[in-house]
Structures are given as structure tokens and as C-alpha cells.
Amino acid sequence: MADQTLPIGGVVDVTELKAPKQTFLEWLAEWFITVDHKKLGILYVVYAMVFLLIGGLEALVIRLQLAIPNNHLVSPQIYDELFTMHGTTMVFIMGMPILVGLANYIVPLQIGARDMAFPRLNAFSFWMTAFGGLLMYYSYIGGFGLYGVGTAPDFGWFAYAPLTSPAFSPGRAPDYWAVALIVMGWGSLGAGVNIITTTLTMRCKGMTLMRMPLFTWLMLVVSFLMVIAIPCLTAAQGMLMIDRYIGGHFFDTQAGGSAILWMHFFWIFGHPEVYILALPAFGLASEIIPVFSRKAIFGYPAMVAASVGIGFLSFGVWAHHMFTVGMSGPTNTFFVIASMLVGIPTGIKIFNWLATIWGGKIWFATPMLFSIAFIFQFLVGGLTGVMLAAAPWDWQLHNSYFVVAHFHYILVGAIVFMVFAAIYYWFPKVTGKMLDERLGKLHFWLFLIGFHLTFDFMHIPGILGMPRHIYTYMPSRGWGMWNMIETVGAFVQAIAVLVLVFNIIVSLRSGKEAGNDPWDAWTLEWATTSPPPAYNFAVDPVVKSRRPLWDLKHPEDPDWKYE
Amino acid sequence: MASIPVIQSQQEHFEEWQLPDRGKVGMLTLILGESALFSMFVLAYIFYIGKSISGPQPAQVLDIPVFMTICLWSSSFTIWLAERAIEHGKMKIFAGFWALTIALGAIFLGGTALEWKRLIYHDGLTITTNLFGTTFYSLVGLHASHVVVGLIMLITVLILTLTGHVKQEHAHRIKTLALYWHFVDAVWVIVFTVVYVLGR
Amino acid sequence: MFTGICKELRRIFVAVGMTAAVPLSAWAEGVQPGTNMFEPASKPAGEIFGLALLVLSICAGIFIVVGGMLLYAIIRYRRKPGDTSEPPQVFGSLQIEMAWTVVPILIVVVLFLASARLIFAIQDAPQPKKSISITLVGHQFWWEVRYPKYGIVTANEIHVPVDKATYFKLLSADVVHSFWVPELAGKTDCIPNHVNTTWILPRKTGLYLGQCSQFCGAGHARMLLRVYVDTPAQFKAWIKNQQKPAVEDPAVAAGREVFMDNACMDCHEIRGTPANGRFGPDLTHLASRDTLGSGTVLNTPANLREWIKDPDHFKPGVLMPAMQLNNKQLDEVTAYLCSLR
């Protein structure tokens, strides 16, 4: 090309696609033995979507049971299994895999790499995650429970000792929980190591750390959190297994062991885990919002600094889950200030997204709709988080439905919304077909209404004294009406998810052709074909700024002049 | 903030586009995760120091394992010598120091085995005895299991060396593996301090 | 000024609470008060309510400002049809970013100071000399209530005098439970092998409901706690009655025999009889209590009989086994227990 200052290798592969003749079995086998980061990414996401449906189904039964007071739809035993498995599924079997899957697909493309740093480890990580999830669900059949048939874990997803000790959980339920999560932990550790190594060692020429797309940056931070936090959980679960199988006393309160130690260990893992789920959503928002506002992200260095800051802070706030266990005044005070400090980098992020939208020319495509809803809901979830961080008020709110509402505001209102946005945003890249916009908007509005019906009203029974983890309540407590509204909302959300599934099926068959760059976007993944070839880029790209495709599209006003 | 300059001279940048070594970064990240794993067990050990309801207590039964500690720590030195040897292509010296490292590691493991045998059969301390037993065997056992994994990898390399498969060009892989061994040694510094010095 | 806002907000929340309570209120269990943490009746709960209002109003302010700006932005900056140019690219602004970093820090400082002050004020409040001491032990799935000074042991229903501080020592016999009576005080966990304390200073008489709020097993949902704030006279009378040994009524001797001949006595204590089990609630004055099964059902003879016959019917997961008594034995033992006033 004539223009010598073109900053990126604008090259497409024109190799003829020789569609190899494959039988169905060969096609299937390829998915099992693949080491391609894109295929593994798809596997992760599909696997997680299946468990999203399963976990969602569990949530629906929970909501049905609570819809009216004194309900006898399910027994307490089954209810306890439902909320434990719902929580465990949504955090470990759905949440982390779907985000790791997105990262798997997108990160190498965004940094202009041909694959992850360790492609085989990548496959290994996925299969560990997958088998771990299957092992967890095998407990429904093979748990050797008290009553002869299988029992799933039934002690809440944070599994407080000594409820998990042999004396109080005589079946195999805690063993399934611990072992399956240890297996999945290996997978997450592998994924973390892989993503870190990929981002640090596989970037294309010119892509300095401060030019990495924000999603990649956030996944780098998240991977560090995974690598540090997941082994903490593995260690705690290892101790639990030592207690249960070879008679150790780590959490055996009869022998001087401490129930509080488990809480500390669990939440040292558990709070970073929350950010492991939330930070990728911030990354997704930081990719999608600029593209649909048609502006560069506002304050990129501040965004990076805030992400890293949240990462560091996340290791110093775990005991805000434990304000009620009777810690000393100074300890409580420390965790109050640490937790509130998290609000500052998160605030910076919200303001930066807002400033990115400000003065833009907003294109309300489905991904943008989900992203705007995300900002609103994340704002509310963050503010209820500040309320919970004020320890004395937390003494009231802790373990109440207010907390349930708060964390679902983050987990659903922020994270699931952004995952949906990401699905609409990258589906064209992954499949070459656009998702249907009209179905997408239907999905968005249904899900938005359902979400707010469920989780807005969930705050109120919390304030009216409804604790979490109860399978029923008495009519005189006055929680019935709110719970009924929540249940209705849950079903609206379920319908919305079915619309998404329908949309995916329909669009795969007869969606509009996407082309390389349907959103007129700026990061490197849009500089290759859709779907990308196995090697991503035929020629290694070279970048000079954070928005290489902007530079290509606007040679008179490229970013690298100003960054 | 937003005005931090992020562009360095483009020209130089492209020519010196150097990124860290994959294997090294991967191994360091793995070591980071392993450190978190160990720190949980170390924290549990520290938390339960002196909280055992019944005996035996650490001071009654633990002796400072001077000899095996020296062996393990010096193995870090010998593996470093081996690394240097392979970098310069001196394969015989490499094999020698590599074998010496394995021997030192094996002595350490043997020492641990003897210590455990004495504790179990002579002092009657098992993992079920009390909190000290639980935390001690878990922590030291976790470390020992890492030594075992390390030894298996070292022995594999030794076999490959003796059959002539390891050459000078594999030096960076060898160094990556050696990093793991250094880590195992470094963990012993912590375990040794906590179990045999502070906790006794 | 602020107190005015407080009152108004409080009125709104109380109204919200009431509408929630109206539609479904009549149940066999009788009239019960609802719970609402924004209707405090005791000192720590009242102070927490004050902090809650402060935090709530600051958060509401932030929400209105940021949410309003966001709403404005998405309406104002829509892409107009036919507009094909890109908007001006803005990469950042040190000044603006500084402003929205510093303002949240200042808010955090204020919230932190307010929270820290209250943490110390509630947690480190020294126990006054003239206060009631109660040892509350969480069990799967009921509460053991001990008044060491008065030598009283009861279960699930706590009586305290109004306008006088009551200090709780919180223990657990098995797994982690949590003490929570929203109108009186925030939560404090009952943890095995660990002693916690909390206190209340009720200002209004009445019945306040609480509930275990840390998941403790299958019966967790039916582990309720009732706190009766009595007038000093009522409280004195109650103490006096509870201090007496169990009533010995010859009319129900048959039932007493059934009780003592079966496994009942291994788990329950009835002071003044051979029954001295510690695993289940003390039954010395069972008939003086309003509810059975930790607040699960009203304490009526019919419910009591059903409870003994099949406790799982009312409270699935309860650790008390069905006693396999025949109808006659059931009638007798029910009569006996009903006599324990």
C-alpha cells in the first residue's frame, strides 16, 4: 500500500477454503481433540450455557417453592440441595467457564496471536473444568446419601464448617462438592496460567501493555486473581477432605479446630472469586460501550489502574463477609475501610463509561442495550455494596434477602447482562452470522423486565427480616407478596433466555452474513475473517495504538498521534 | 491518569520487540499459584500453634532436621551449577550435577520418611492425634509431595540425558524446570522456619 | 433537618412494611408481629437505623446524580438518522478524572468515620451493673436460653424487661447459627468453640420475632426465636414462675410415667424429675411457652400431641424422632406436658 504510515498489517487470508469431507463422527471427534483456542472457547461457552440453563432451572424451582408461604412443593432436603447446587453451578460451572471461554476466544485475537501460549494445556484446562462439573452433578445419582439414593451437596455454596463435618453431613455430599471443585480448580489454574502467559508473551509487534484492549487487560488481572485465589480454595477443600477421610481436625470443633478458620479460608478465596466474575464483565463493557458510542474509551490509563487496583484490593476485603462472627472492633474497622475503598476504582470505571457515552453518537444495537442496562444495574449493585460495607448496618443486612438481592444485582444485572452483550457482539465473529436484532431486542426487554421484577423487589423482604437459605416461611411474616412478584420475574427471565436460545438457533441457520467487521469496530479481532481461520492471522499484525483499526480507517486522524 | 505517555519511540520499538520467555512466565505463574496453596497450609499451621487440646506438643517430639535441610538447600546450588553447565554445552558436568541434585533430594525425602516413622511409631503422633498432628503432617506432607513430583521430573530429565536426548539447545527448558526445584527449596525455608523454629 | 428526613423515610418504610404484611396475615399460628429493621425498638437497632438512613441518603444522592447523567447522556447523544460522521474523539481529562476520584474518596471518609464510630459504640459497650445476662446456645434447630443469675433454663422464647439492658453470651452446641432479631439488634453468630456477645436495650414492650440467619441444616427455616419485652412486673412474675420446679399433678401421673419410661427423658430435662437429658429443650415449664418446635406452631394440646406423634410433620428435618406411642400413651403424655405450667 502506498501509505507508509499504516500502523497495522491489514492483511486477509484468501486461501481457498477446501471444505474437507468429514463424516459426522470425524467432525465430532475434532471437537474432542482440538487444541485451537477458538474451538475451546466455543466449547467453554456452550458447556457453560448448558449449565446456565440447568442452574436457571434450579433457580426456578427455588422461586416456585418460595412464591407462596408455607409451600410444600419440595422438601427442605431437596431445597437445600437446590440452592447449594444453584450457587455452585452459577459461580463455578457456569460463571467462570463462560468468562474464561470468552477470554479464550477473544484474547489471542485481540493481541494478534495465533493461539494461546500453551494450546494443549488449554485443552486440558477445559476438560478438567468439564469433567469437574459432570462429577459435581453425578452426586445427584451417585452420592450415597443418607436415604440410599444420591444426594447432592446441601450446605450452601460456602459450605461453612462444621456443617460439612462427618458428624453433621454423614453422606458423601461434601466430598462430591470438594472433589469436584478441586478438579475444576486445576482447570481454572491452568486457564489462569495460560491467559497470563499469553498476554505477557504472545502480543503482536507494537502492542505494548498500555495498548492492550481493555478486555485483555481485565482478563490479565482476573487470571492473576484466579491463579492466587483458586489454590486457596483447593487448600481449604484439601483440609476438609483430610478431616473427612483420614481423621484430621482442621475444622473439627470438638478437637479444638475452628469454624472461623474455614470462613476465613473460604472468603480469602471467595471475595477475589467475586471479582474474578465481575472484572471480565467490566472488560466486556469497556470493549462494547466505546464501539457503540463511536468514541475512544475515556481515560484508558485510569481504567487500567482502576482494574489493577481492584485486583489488589480484592485480597484485602474478604472478612466483610464475616462482620457478624464477632471479630474485634479494629478488625471490623479495617475491613470496612478496605471494602469501601473498592468503591473508588469502581466509581472511576462507571464515570469513565459514562464519559465515553457522553458526546458520542450512540448506536442502540442489542449489545449496547445490554451494556447500558449493565451500567445502571452495576451502579445500584455497587451502592447496595456500600451499604453492606458499613459494618453496623451489615449486622442487620447480612444473610438476609437484601444480600441475595445485592449479589444477584452484580452477578445477573452486571455480569450476565454483559455476557449477553458479548454474545451479541462477538457472535458474528465466531459464526460469520449476525444474531437477529429484533429477537435480540425482545430478549433484552423481557430480560430487563424480569430482572427488575425479581431482584428489585428482593431487597424488601430482606429489610423485613427474611433470612436467606430458608425453604419456607410463615404467612404472617408478610413476605408473601414480594416473593410472588420475584417468582413471576424469574419466569419472565427464563422466557427471555429461551428467546436467546431460539435466536441463536435461527440465526445459525439463516442469519444475515456478518462480514469481517459488522460493528465498525477497532480492535484486532475484526481484522480477520469471520469466523477466523485456525491460525487467526495469516500475517502477524503490527499495531501502533490502542485502536489499530481506527488508525486504518482514519489515516488522516490516527490514534497513535495522540495517545 | 490519562496523560501518562504510552508511546516510546516507534522505530526502536519494532526492532527490539522482545517478549518474555513463555516457559519461564508460565512456570513463574504456576509457582505463584503454588505459593498461595502453601500459604494456606502455613497459615493453618500458625493458627493452630499451641491450640492442641491433647499432646504430644511440637516441643516434645520435633528435632531440628539439620542434615536433611542442608541437603535440600544445597541441591538448589547443585542444580544451578547444572544449569550453567548445560548453557555452556558441558553435558557430562550437567549430568553429574543433575544426578547429585537428585541424590540430595532423595536424601531429604528419606530424612522426612525416617522422621515420620519415628513420630508415628515412637511418639505416637499421627494425623488424627491432635491439631498439631493434623497441621504438621499436612504441611510437611504437602511439601514432601512437591519434592516427589520434582524428583520424578528431574529423574525423567536424567534418563533422557543419559540416553542422549537432552542437548544444549534445551537449556531454557531445563532452566524452567530448575525454577520449580528452586521453588520447592524456597518453600522449605518457610516450612522449616514455621514448623521447626517458630512453632517449637 | 436530618432528623426530619429520617422521620419521613421511616414513615415510608414502615408503610411499605405494613402493606407487605396485610395481604396474608391470618394463619393457625395466631397473630404475630412482622419484622422490619427500619422499625427499631431497641438501642443498637435504633443506632443502626440511623446509620442506615445516612448511608441510604448518600447512596440515593449518588444514584440520582450518576443515574441522571447516564439517562441524560443516552437520550441526548443518540445517533441521529442519516448522520454518518464520527463524534469528536476524547481520550480523557486529568482534571475531570481527578474530580471524580476525589469526591468518592471524601464520601468514603465520611461513611467510614460514621461506621467505625458505631462499630466501637455497639461492640465495645461495657455491660452495666444492672443488666440481665442471658446465655443463648444455638442447637440444630432450636435455641437454649439460660439465665445464669436466676437459675432458669428455657427454650426458644426469651423474656426480657423493657428499658433495661440485656447482655447475651452466644454459644453453639453443634454448627454455626446466627442470632437475629431485626427490631432489637443486628446479627451475631453462634459459633461452636467460640464465645460471642451482643446486647439489647429495648424501649417498647411487645413480642419481637427473630430467626436463625446462618444456614444450619434441614430445619434452618423453622428455627425461630421469640423475644418478649415485658414490663418489669410481668418480667418478675415470669422469672418467679420459671424458677419453680416442675408441677407435680397426680391427675396426669400416667403421662408422667409414659414420659419417664420412654426415651423422652434421655433428651429432655424436667427439673424435679429423673428426666435430665440435655439434647433437647428443657420442658420444666413447657406449658408456659406459646409455641412448639422453636416457634413452628402454637402450643396447643392438639398441636403438642401431633408434635409428639410425628415431629417431622410440623418441622421436617427436626432431630426429635417420632416416638411410636399408641393413642392412649399419646393422650396421657400430652396431658402431662400440658400440666407443666
Place this chain on the structure above:
Amino acid sequence: MTEISKHSSGHGHEGQIHIPANTAWPLVLAFGLTLSFGGILLGIWITVLGLLLCLISIIGWFRDVLPHESAEYVSVEVRPFVSETTRKVVDRIELPLLEHKPGELLPQATLIAGLKGGIFGGVAMAVVVMIYGQLIHGSVWYGVNLLGGAGVADWTNATTAQIAEFHWGWFLIALLIHSTASILMGLIYGAMLPMLPSRPMLLSGIAAPLIWSGLLYAGMGIINPAMNSRISWPWFLVSQLVFGLVAGWVVAHDENFKRIRKMPLAIRVGLEVPGLIQENHQGESH
């Protein structure tokens, strides 16, 4: 495009790319590991089977990557591509002709003035508080202790005499709170006064202190009842006004502030946009 193809990292032949070959060993190893863990729950023979699978797959994996990673070679044909956009025109923020080059203006320099203002204002305010303590309660430490002692420390029904004494702990807490708040407020002044530059002294010296004093007055009963019961609000307001006036004066008399106060808003808020910030000419030589 010539420059770009130089960087091609396709190992092997020109126009050929190697990608890692598919392999089943990671799957088998994961399955083996899951079985060997699952054996803890399901029976020892499953662990044995799992370990066997692990061993086999580790050897298999090893032979896959050593001595050379197995790879597939794909030949490719490439051609340059032009990234298309329908939005060719980029709007710019309209600016009048300026006397100075925007890049020389450094509007963020007012932040430093703000920092200075915060420190001076904080000192002035402390002086006012000490005068108040000396005049009304006979001790310069009275106001200091009210902030530090009632704020967070062990303050149980302290008498006026106690509050008048000097306490190291209370002093340090007061110093921490006061200096944090002063510096942060100064930074806000430095950042925001250029945005609203028409009457800096009125805004920073009177309006702003009045607003936050009002807010604190409303909330003090909850934030800190002990302080609320003893504080003298008129004096408090005076000290805040002094802070505002001093800090505002420092910012308003800063050279940079004076220079930019008449400029367009985009410059005053320090927007980093093309046309306003210095262009980066490095790399154009390519």
C-alpha cells in the same frame, strides 16, 4: 505492505503457517485425573484406572511435544486488505483561534495550585480552630481533640477538662482526618475551579463551604453524636469559610488559572482531544 510481511512469524516455508496439531492426550489426562480424584468417592479401583490413564496420557503428551512440538502446516495466500468504514468523517471540537498553542497550556497545572491551596487552607483552618479553643475553652487542643477523640477513639463521656488536654492519639487521628480532607478538597478546587471560572472566590470561598457545612450539620448527629453535642456550629462555619477563602485564593491567583479562565470549556476541563493536545510525531518516519 512490504514492511508488514517482514514480520511474518510463519516458521518453515514462506507462506506456510504452523499450528499445533490436534491431540487427544489432554482430554485423556483430564479424564484420568478426574477418575483418580473421583475414586476417592467411588472406590479405589476407579482411582487405579484413573492413574493408569494419567500415566499413559502423560507419556503420550510427552511424545507429542518432545523433542519437537507436533504441528500442522497450512499454506496460505494473503492479500492486503483495506479496512472499510462508512463513517469517514470525524468531527472535531470547534475552537476559536488561540493565542497559545494548546499543548503549552497544561491546564492540569491548576491541580498543583489546588494542592497548595488545600494545604494553606488546612493550616489556616487549623489556626482558626485553635483560636476558638483558646478563646472559648482555654486550650488550643480543644477543637483538635473534638475531631480526633470523638471521631473514632475511646471517647466515653469525656469531661471538658479532659478534652482540653493534649492527647497524642487523638492528635494524630485529628491530623490524619484533617489533612486528608484538606488536601482532597484542595485537589477538587484545583480540578473544578477552571471548569466554573467566572467568580472563583464566591464559589470556592463562600458557596462551597456553606454547602458542605450544611450537609455536615444535617448528618453530624449520626456520623458523630459526641462531636455533634459539643461542636460550636458558628465557629465551625467560620473555620470552613476560612479554608474555602484561602484555598480558593491560592487557586484563583495561580498563573495557569488566570491564563485559561477565559478559554473555551473544552480547554478548561482539560479534554485530551485531537487539536488540543500535542501531536505525537514519533513513528511517522516509517
